[in-house]
Amino acid sequence: MAEPQRIVIIGSGLAGASTAGALRERGYDGAVVVFGRERHQPYELPALSKDVLVGNAEWPNRVHEPGFYETHGVELRLGVEVTEVRVGERVIVDSGGATHSYDRLVLATGSVPRRLPVPGGDLPGLRVLRTVEDSLALRERLAPGVRVVVVGAGWIGCEVAAAARVRGAEVTVVDPVDLPLRRVLGPVVGEVFRNLHAERGVAWRLGVGVDGFLPNGVRLADGSVVEGDVVVVGVGARPSLELAEKAGLALAEGGVAVDPALRTSVPEVCAVGDIAAHDHPRYGRRVRVEHWANAKDQGAHVAGTLLGRGDPYVAAPYFFSDQYDLGMEYRGLADAEKDQLVVRGSLAARDFTAFWVRDGRLRAAMNVNQWDDGVALQALVDSQAAVSPDQLRSSSLSDLV
Ligand SMILES: Cc1cc2nc3c(=O)[nH]c(=O)nc-3n(C[C@H](O)[C@H](O)[C@H](O)COP(=O)(O)OP(=O)(O)OC[C@H]3O[C@@H](n4cnc5c(N)ncnc54)[C@H](O)[C@@H]3O)c2cc1C
Structure with missing residues (x-):
């Protein structure tokens, strides 16, 4: 395919904004247009249930510094809802009825909070947390x-x-x-x-x-x-698939089906972030991840795909949480009900690393209030190393990689 002249991104969240930034970092100098329903410059969600909610921060982190979009020639069309994608014509339609053409399109429409289908589940006073x-x-x-x-x-x-x-x-x-x-x-x-x-x-x-x-x-x-x-x-999120469904894109595992390089069933359309049901080479199955790192990293990766590369996205899922004085990071993908749990450190003191092992291989690791081993844990999870519970409990982690 020829180098695209105009790349359109639907969704101004972390995945969409990261895609736009990465296109410029890779030296792409065609048009980049981001459509977003929200009126704010792209921001990150994690602080909404942590520092912003507690009152330690007035505003969540922005995906890019103010001014980034102007200086990098990224056109932000904020406060604009996209209502339709016509893949045959390569145009999108906004809520005002205007059409906008593209050579390549990225769907990064994220998720919306799920509601419970019980009486009163739509009472106006109920609160959810997404924006x-x-x-x-x-x-x-x-x-x-x-x-x-x-x-x-x-x-x-x-x-x-x-x-x-x-x-x-x-x-x-x-x-x-x-x-x-x-x-x-x-x-x-x-x-x-x-x-x-x-x-x-x-x-x-x-x-x-x-x-x-x-x-x-x-x-x-x-x-x-x-x-x-x-x-x-707070009962989970539902990926926003309406545009993809209406456009006839293949869906799978509750998301938009994408190949290892994040292309949908229509090759000039990619999907990233919460909505992407990714054919993950590491796991040999589709994986859909609703986490910060996935949105950021898939956004960065898809820029290469849009510009003609076909490298697979291979990163293991990663997420973090902070609650009171407990901070944790989780890397990998385990089935906690089935995989063997191995704990190194003290659960009671909330100072430990938990490992999940299946068939003698490390599937996932979670460090709680321990911050020195992040690099080793990442390498260990990435290597899907053969490990024994004893080694995980007592060996130096860097020796296991
Ligand atoms: C409160 C909260 C806390 C979180 N904390 C953590 C955490 O601690 N660690 C972690 O790993 N992950 C966390 N997450 C998850 C993580 O933030 C998400 O997985 C990530 O933001 C997904 O990014 P995204 O760009 O795919 O989607 P989103 O951030 O949902 O962005 C999608 C954007 O697209 C817009 N959009 C959708 N449809 C249209 C349309 N038709 N037209 C125009 N615009 C449209 C939406 O308005 C939205 O702005 C948290 C999420 C929430 C809500």
């Missing part, structure tokens, strides 16, 4: 004496609970699963997070789901009611 407006408005309500009910004990739910407690609110977290974060981390590490929050005064209502939302709280499946002044729903 800077959501975070700033919720922060205003988090104060001593305010009763906050958090629905969902995943990452967002746990981080919201932590921020709300730090700001002095009374917090109850509800989840049908018996431990927080159990699906990702398994029961042993899930217990660490349950204890952490309990020690900070969070009331858990675990093992019982929400049956309905009320103007003053939530009703649980066992008939009880948890009253609250503020109800936050």
Whole structure:
């Protein structure tokens, strides 16, 4: 294919903005246009449930410095919703009905918060957390004496609970699963997070789901009611696939199917970030990742694909979380219910590294309040090394790589 003259990106989140920046870093000098529904310059989401929500930061990190887009000739079309992609004509349509042509297109439409399909699930007072407006408005309500009910004990739910407690609110977290974060981390590490929050005064209502939302709280499946002044729903995200579906792009595993180099079923259209169901060479299957590093790194990688390279994207998933004084990083992809857990360090002191091993190979590692081994852990996970539990518990990690 000839060098494209005009690359259009739909979505001004981390994946879309990283794509635009990487195109310029690679020396591409054609037109780069980013369409985004939000009116703000691209910003990163993690602080919305951490420093911004706690009140330690006024605004989340921007993907690029102010002025970057002007000086690099990236056209930002902010506050503009794209309503249709016509792959046959190579044009997109915006909500005003105007059409815009492209040679290559990148879909980076991200996700929106999931809602629970129960009575009252669309009550206007329910809060979700996806945009800077959501975070700033919720922060205003988090104060001593305010009763906050958090629905969902995943990452967002746990981080919201932590921020709300730090700001002095009374917090109850509800989840049908018996431990927080159990699906990702398994029961042993899930217990660490349950204890952490309990020690900070969070009331858990675990093992019982929400049956309905009320103007003053939530009703649980066992008939009880948890009253609250503020109800936050943190039950996961739904990838925004409407444009891809309407355009007839192949979908898979709840996302837009992309090949190892991040191309969709229409080769001049790529997809990155939360929506990309990536045919991952490392795992030999499709992997869709809703994490910061994936959005950033796939954005950087797809710039090469758009310019004619076909290198596969091979990075292992990576994510992080901060709750009170606990900080953690997770690298790799494990099945916490099935893989063998090996712990190095102290769970009780919340100072440890957890490893997940399958068939004698390391699948994933998570360091909690330990910051010296990041490089070695990354190399170890990348190498998918053959390791024994004893080695992981006692050897120097750099010796294992
Ligand atoms: C509160 C919060 C905290 C998080 N914390 C962490 C963390 O600690 N660690 C971690 O690894 N990950 C974290 N994540 C996840 C991570 O931030 C996301 O995976 C990442 O931002 C995804 O980037 P994206 O660009 O694919 O999508 P998004 O950030 O969702 O960006 C997509 C953009 O596209 C726009 N858009 C969608 N459709 C259209 C359309 N039709 N027309 C125009 N614009 C459109 C949207 O408005 C949005 O701005 C967090 C997420 C949230 C919400």
